[in-house]
Amino acid sequence: MGRWMHTIRMGCKSLTLHPMRSALTILGIFIGVASVIWLLAIGEGISREAQRQIEQLGADTIIVRSVKPPVEVTVDRRGPTPYGLKRAEYERIVETVPTIKSAIPIREIRRQFRYRSRLVDGRLVGCTPEYADVNKLVVARGRFLEETDILKKQDVCVLAARVAERLFPLEDPIGKRIYISEHTDFYQVVGVLEPRNPTAAIGGSLSAQDYSGDVYIPISTMRQRIGDIVVTRGSGTFEGEILELNQITLRVHEVKDVLATAELVQDMLRSHDKLNDVAVVVPLELLEQARTMRLMFMVFMGLIAAISLVVGGIGIMNIMLATVTERTREIGIRRALGARRSDIVRQFLVETVALSVLGGLGGILAGYACPYAVELLRWLLETYAPKTIESLPVVVRNVKPTVLVWSIPLAFGISVLIGVAFGLYPAVRAARMDPIEALRRQ
Amino acid sequence: MTIAARCVDLKKDYVLKGETVHALRGVSFEVPEGDYVAIMGPSGSGKSTLLNLLGCLDRPTAGALFLGEDDVSTMTDDELSWIRATRIGFVFQSYNLIPQLTVVENIEVPLYYQGRLRASDRERCRQLAAMVGLGDRLRHRPAQLSGGQQQRVAIARSLVNDPFFILADEPTGNLDSQTTEEILALFERLNDDGKTIIMVTHEDEVARHTKRIIRLRDGMIQSDAPNTQRKHAGTSYWSMAGAAREGVRHG
Structure with missing residues (x-):
């Protein structure tokens, strides 16, 4: 346990060596995580609004x-x-x-x-x-x-x-x-x-x-x-x-009878088939459709967010590869002083995970700001471009982003996962180095 | 007498561009506890190879190397790491301190890889720093220290894990003659206190301070004899430490 604490402390110390570089790396994950939460929140907001409107028609x-x-x-x-x-x-x-x-x-x-x-x-x-x-x-x-x-x-x-x-x-x-x-x-x-x-x-x-x-x-x-x-x-x-x-x-x-009743009613109105002048609409069906739409929407949004996270992860990997090359000598020193390969892997993994976790936490904070940001945007549009906002569909105009509670641990977990996934290769590469070679490097 | 290190017919071959180079062709010697040995030889004599083997950074092709009771020649990478962390104190020509760590933190590093690092150890690191004359620079980073000061931090680091021996690789190679004297005085004092020191050097001037000189040539021991004309370091440890403190006050 003490070992971990020490590693984390040392990792943070190394990260502060290049504050700008670390900040930019964090930014990549920050954007990824924030976009996951934002997209899910807006998606949820839109679908809730649509669902609310359909529900007003009544499921029964x-x-x-x-x-x-x-x-x-x-x-x-x-x-x-x-x-x-x-x-x-x-x-x-x-x-x-x-x-x-x-x-x-x-x-x-x-x-x-x-x-x-x-x-x-x-x-x-x-x-x-x-x-x-x-x-x-x-x-x-x-x-x-x-x-x-x-x-x-x-x-x-x-x-x-x-x-x-x-x-x-x-x-x-x-x-x-x-x-x-x-x-x-x-x-x-x-x-x-x-x-x-x-x-x-x-x-x-x-x-x-x-x-x-x-x-x-x-x-x-x-x-x-x-x-x-x-x-x-x-x-x-x-x-x-x-x-x-x-x-x-x-x-x-009872709601469960809706579909059967609708079918029966439709049968009773067969005489209108020729003119086709009667339509039977079942809001429940629309509700189901809306649910499917919502799911597709979420998947789509999630895909976009996943892409941005992967981009952030590649950023981390890139930086860590550069860092490993730059710190070859340090790796050699540590190996000579008794660090095992796994110690070196852990050291670099801790650094990448620290970067991605910081980005993740920032992203979560930004995620929580989503409803306020959308409110602000709406206010700006209403004040300076009322025409634009009128041309938007009602569902979009009234959207209230809802930050999904489960999206927070999800986003956080993803950011840690990305830190590990993209940090592993540079870390293993660092650990594989021959200590004699590494010490000789200037 | 306890043996700190014992080489038995050590051989090391390298394959370089398809050709086998015999870097060491069978080297045997013992370093008893409390010894102060210089390993000398021209470049290509196998000096560095021997150093890497003694430092457990590499494994011999044949032969055995005992550090204490254990033969390290067949150990796994992780076992060798453990040996380095617990039984060897490294001092390098270019100091090899970790730039982002302070003086105390640099001294702590080997303890950290032993898996033990407690509050009492922090105190011990401070004492070691004080012993090498840097008690007032604990929070400095290597870049803020002179070469001699950095080397003294490295020496303190090599002592922190109570090693079987200190393995010094051209420890004065980057230092001017006055600082060289200071460092050699420090080594001499440590040896007087019972520390075993194995020093690789190519400078006769430096080797003259040791108790015993092993000369290598073409991967074999050319000579292994006690140093009959031992020279003691001119500057005593205490005056040196005092000078370091003065330097801080005036600088």
């Missing part, structure tokens, strides 16, 4: 959406053809599939909302009370839709945060009546929601959802007041569509 949900077929299929001389999910299908699914806990029929239309002279564009959503729960909507004031609203087909609505802010910048919206354009109806505001982060689009099957411009009314009211035929005025054109339901969000009792 199945989303059945109507997909609008191309215009030439739906529009003939007599006007638009109906497409998409039917209410009858909704009823049938609810009645026949036993694993379903709840089902929400949803109808969405783009509309203008008006209060006095203020106008806001947004999405009118007809739904049931469970909608808030499934989509993690939180009521700020008032209440969300209730069962009686649906049964009595009440003319009530709940405003999303942005709509409420735009229509009622000064007043309290609760109790006020807003007007929905193209329909001569007023709706009484009964609740206002908290702002909610938009969900990310997942692949091509589920587009991003921005809840901030929504107005929610009972689905039954919507059917009665607005109906299935919706005409949208475009610039110089009318666009009509006949659609009963945009979406049915199903929830199952």
Whole structure:
């Protein structure tokens, strides 16, 4: 033990002989270790963000959406053809599939909302009370839709945060009546929601959802007041569509039933195969995909980090070979004074390991600084280049790097390992030298 | 009388560019404890080869070499290292101190390879440094010392492991005549204290200070005789140590 302490002390002493050289060698490992931790932390941050967004859709949900077929299929001389999910299908699914806990029929239309002279564009959503729960909507004031609203087909609505802010910048919206354009109806505001982060689009099957411009009314009211035929005025054109339901969000009792239920539902909607106007999306599947993606991402990042570590290791080996050549005479002296070959190997190994461990420790410290550095970078971008940050995907924009606890011992272990692996050859070379030859060297 | 080293018909061949060179052709002698031997000879006489064998840095082709009771001629590399660490004290022509270590640390090195290094040893190293007149320079590095001072550190180092004998290879080769006198005086004093010294040199002037002179020629012993005209070093150890201390105070 004392032997080791002494060797370590002597090793450190030798390293301070060339402080610049040692520092540069340490830098190589430092960068390698820091990049391992950084890449893993950022990778983890991105994947967590993505996973969080998918989880907000719910692992126990199945989303059945109507997909609008191309215009030439739906529009003939007599006007638009109906497409998409039917209410009858909704009823049938609810009645026949036993694993379903709840089902929400949803109808969405783009509309203008008006209060006095203020106008806001947004999405009118007809739904049931469970909608808030499934989509993690939180009521700020008032209440969300209730069962009686649906049964009595009440003319009530709940405003999303942005709509409420735009229509009622000064007043309290609760109790006020807003007007929905193209329909001569007023709706009484009964609740206002908290702002909610938009969900990310997942692949091509589920587009991003921005809840901030929504107005929610009972689905039954919507059917009665607005109906299935919706005409949208475009610039110089009318666009009509006949659609009963945009979406049915199903929830199952247990997550393990999700896939089987989804398959069953898909079977029940076989009649849509020809038009291909219905899509079944299972967030759980997306979740699994996201996990796979995350794994691939980690492997990829790890590969890059491994390369930088190897480069650092080669740097160490290079320096140590130079050091061994330079200190041939010292090796000879030590051998003459009784050092065994293994003592010489140990001496040089201790030096390389000391270098790599110092680099590793520095790298770990720098690794812990990652979240702060990313925060700083984000702040800089927001301050000086707001355009750039807007063009980034949401997942990247909101990323919070998470330093993985296991990446610390991993990085440290790797740095020690690199010290040993790349220090071994120079050390063995030093030990193999003939002491007589080594002593003769000037 | 105990024998410090005994060579029995030592032979050493080298193969140089496909040709065998007989560096030693059968050398036998004994060095009893307390002896002070000079090994002399012109270059090519086998002097260095004999030195390497006596220093256990190399193994003989044939013959035996006893250090104490043990025949070192057939030992493994690690065993030879152990012998060097425990039984031999080296003093080289070019001092061979380790540049990044201080005076005390340099003296410690052989103990370190014996696997024992305790606080008491540190004290012993200090005493040795004081004995060779460098008690006030313990924290100096070799580059901060003169040649004579460095050689005295080397001598202190050679004593630290209580060796069977001190093996000195042209110990005064790099020193001026005054410093040479000082170093030889130190050797003489150590020998008076009972230390065995084997010194390889080609200078008659230096060899005259020893008790016995072995002359080599063409790998054989030409002569092995007691030194009848022994010259004692002019400067006594104590005046030398005093001069060293003076030097520090004024420098």
